[in-house]
Amino acid sequence: MKSRRGREIDGHEAMSATQRVAGDAWCERSQSKGRTTLNVGGRWTVFTLGPLDRQIDAMKLDRADAIDISQLEELDTAGAAELVRLANRVGNKQAAVPIEGAQDNHARLIELAGKQKLRPEKKPHVSWIMHQLILIGTTSYGLLLQGRNLLSFFGETLAVMFGIVRSPRRLRSTAVVNLMEEVWLRALPIVGTLVFLIGFVLAYQGIEQLARFGAQAFAVDMVGLSVLREIGVLLTAIIVAGRSGSAFTAQIGTMRVNLEVDAMSTMGLHPIEVLVIPRIIALLVTMPLLAFFANMMGLLGGGLATVVFLDFTLVQYFERLQEVIDINHFWAGMIKAPVFAFVIAVVGCYEGLQVTGSAESVGRQTTKAVVESIFLVIILDAIFSVFFVSIGL
Numbered sequence: 001m002k003s004r005r006g007r008e009i010d011g012h013e014a015m016s017a018t019q020r021v022a023g024d025a026w027c028e029r030s031q032s033k034g035r036t037t038l039n040v041g042g043r044w045t046v047f048t049l050g051p052l053d054r055q056i057d058a059m060k061l062d063r064a065d066a067i068d069i070s071q072l073e074e075l076d077t078a079g080a081a082e083l084v085r086l087a088n089r090v091g092n093k094q095a096a097v098p099i100e101g102a103q104d105n106h107a108r109l110i111e112l113a114g115k116q117k118l119r120p121e122k123k124p125h126v127s128w129i130m131h132q133l134i135l136i137g138t139t140s141y142g143l144l145l146q147g148r149n150l151l152s153f154f155g156e157t158l159a160v161m162f163g164i165v166r167s168p169r170r171l172r173s174t175a176v177v178n179l180m181e182e183v184w185l186r187a188l189p190i191v192g193t194l195v196f197l198i199g200f201v202l203a204y205q206g207i208e209q210l211a212r213f214g215a216q217a218f219a220v221d222m223v224g225l226s227v228l229r230e231i232g233v234l235l236t237a238i239i240v241a242g243r244s245g246s247a248f249t250a251q252i253g254t255m256r257v258n259l260e261v262d263a264m265s266t267m268g269l270h271p272i273e274v275l276v277i278p279r280i281i282a283l284l285v286t287m288p289l290l291a292f293f294a295n296m297m298g299l300l301g302g303g304l305a306t307v308v309f310l311d312f313t314l315v316q317y318f319e320r321l322q323e324v325i326d327i328n329h330f331w332a333g334m335i336k337a338p339v340f341a342f343v344i345a346v347v348g349c350y351e352g353l354q355v356t357g358s359a360e361s362v363g364r365q366t367t368k369a370v371v372e373s374i375f376l377v378i379i380l381d382a383i384f385s386v387f388f389v390s391i392g393l
Helices: 004-016 049-058 077-090 104-115 128-166 173-183 185-213 218-257 260-266 271-309 314-324 327-334 336-353 359-390
Strands: 025-032 035-044 066-075
Touching (some): 066 077, 066 104, 077 104, 128 271, 128 336, 173 185, 173 271, 185 218, 218 260, 218 271, 218 314, 218 359, 271 314, 271 327, 271 336, 327 336, 336 359
Parallel strands (some): 035 066
16 A cells, blocks of 8 residues: 555655646546546537637647546537547557546447547548549439429329310419410510611621622521521520510529418429419410511511612512522421420429528529520420421421
8 A cells, every 4th residue: 555655756756747627627638657647527528629629639648548538527429529529539550549537428329429439530542534434424314304303293294284175164274364465565676676786787797708609698598597496586585585584483482482382282283384384375475476576587687688788679678588588487486385385384384393491492493494495495396497307397
């Protein structure tokens, strides 16, 4: 048995090798007989660990043989996680140091914290080529999944439309008329102005380029064919997708956020019948009218350019158009209008129904609807063009 003098010396040596962090939660390092122990005590809770964590880091702990928590007064999940982190830090690569002196309730909490992933796992290193392949695969899978969902929604929409055809009284005609005013009459100024300017620029550029060959008069042919077959209906569809398609998504998305769509379903109303079908019918009816108006404005813009830069009169311009343009060119463009309208309306309504309940989701789905609509319109326009040429139209 050691004398009192010997115990005092050992105690003095232990305290001289001690580093203590003061406060409600504390930690000290002591050495005795070549064994390093971390003694912790006080209240290790989420409310006391902020300063303690920084001060423990400042202690620059290297290695220890054990952690003694017999003096611990209070422990919660955050404190248990901090103890596990400390045990891993002062342990070796193979294992953490043992935690000794724990009460039964503290031991169970520490065991539970030790089973959790306290640090995110390091992602394995992936080469640049592999990363690009993974990105391509993920993107392709997402596109296929989106295409499948859109086709499923197309089919459901067509089924509801056939049901309305069998029972026309189910159609909400008042909503259709109001939507027609929004997507048609209010769109006339922007559609007419843009296509008029495009027709003017197209004729001017054609005159400038064809002047090198002395064939300026053929600029009229170019304007007539391009506006009637492609430019008029394509620009109209792009404007409608950015204007009306995005409005459809935002309107239905806002209703989703406000739980109005869920309320409709609870009342026994079909959201597609109430929200989607009126918008599709309104756009199917008005899109050909907008495309016809755009064609006329585009031809008028080209006529103005020929009057200014080619010394043509408007009479000569329209006579030239009658010589080179037949009715097939007109119908080649107009046939596309209802198809584009159906795609824009369905995509806009579908993305609106995908809103998950936040304003951020409304904006994200609106942007997605515009991009998808324009992409599909251009793809369909290319398919139509190839098909019409193959059949001689």
